[in-house]
Amino acid sequence: MNDREKKLTLIVFSNDFDRATAAFILATGAASSGMQVTMFFTFWGLSLLRRKNRSRKGKSLVERMFGWMLPRGPEETSLSKMNFFGLGTNMMKGVMRKKRMPDLPDLMETAASLGVRLVGCTTSMGIMGMGREELREGIEYGGVATYLNEARGSGVNLFI
Amino acid sequence: MNDREKKLTLIVFSNDFDRATAAFILATGAASSGMQVTMFFTFWGLSLLRRKNRSRKGKSLVERMFGWMLPRGPEETSLSKMNFFGLGTNMMKGVMRKKRMPDLPDLMETAASLGVRLVGCTTSMGIMGMGREELREGIEYGGVATYLNEARGSGVNLFI
């Protein structure tokens, strides 16, 4: 493998349970086989990095509304299809538990412990009005230039 | 063209008629111009590989429910937007037929006959409870490692 083939860079745009799970299965699979993985969380995807009980002070009404409506971390995400007010998502989580597959929060911890770089998109944070104190610890921050620098040298780039 | 530029690798995550059609137009276009194409079908995308009248025995209730609700092959897929309970999808199919464009089942057969590799994601099959006897013949099976091996050497990687 050359340098380029060792790198996987993902834009995680979505906060759907199914798409986020796919992203983290790819990321942990790649990292455990020795690849360098970077995940950029933009727009809805930022929700995955949120902590449960933190909110930045001094938010405008609109920013507070975004805060209420967006999932707070991976536990609160839902399927993009067949959600049926949470029933479909819970059914799928139940199946995964029964088959002893790691769930989304587990996959995220595994990714972090394997050295996957988690990067919060600062432009999206501005739009959503999210502060760094609301997002999980140990992540990095960057904008489009940071992303492009990383993606340019990566053999595998995906937008999820 | 070097080896890398000759390869197109797609993750087909979606089972929407529009996205699946886009994936197969890309795949058949690439294959007919001499590129090596691999398509990985994950999550909802697995539905595209299902046969019409096959069901694995011994399924749990939840697995049978997934089976009922997911499309059985390309004929049963719907537009991601403007579906209007099937009307929009049928309108679009009608237009494509009138303009003598190949439909989704045709595109899939063309892809297979051009040597496009169709790979069912075994992890997703586990989650959905789908057995190999339920999917079309002539496909391959693999997990994230299989995908990454292929994607690393591909000049064009997309997540659809």
Add this chain to the structure above:
Amino acid sequence: MNDREKKLTLIVFSNDFDRATAAFILATGAASSGMQVTMFFTFWGLSLLRRKNRSRKGKSLVERMFGWMLPRGPEETSLSKMNFFGLGTNMMKGVMRKKRMPDLPDLMETAASLGVRLVGCTTSMGIMGMGREELREGIEYGGVATYLNEARGSGVNLFI
């Protein structure tokens, strides 16, 4: 940077406000740092290239219906989530305006002025029944072969 690393090629499949904004933030960011950027607009994404008050003559009923229902240019796009009949989209646009961020029409003009190549997918135009006189000036046209030629030599390829 080698030639490959200088190129970003995007398939813009979606006409969602959020996804289109992400695509143009990437495109303008890349172009302003000296990268060569090509955007292929397929399926719903074609809506972004539509002019406000132009319609091709001699359309069939179905083609006219597509014309009525699809957004006419970037101003008419909506969020893929939390749209709430336009309220969510307007809230987000309001936040972006307040923070003096460029909106989607601005981003598109910036992209064009930075030399980003905007390419309308002729296959999708056939399906939707859209004529060239309905789309903005200064764009190029091409099909899957045009896309693959460009993507093969690009270091970063994304499907949005």
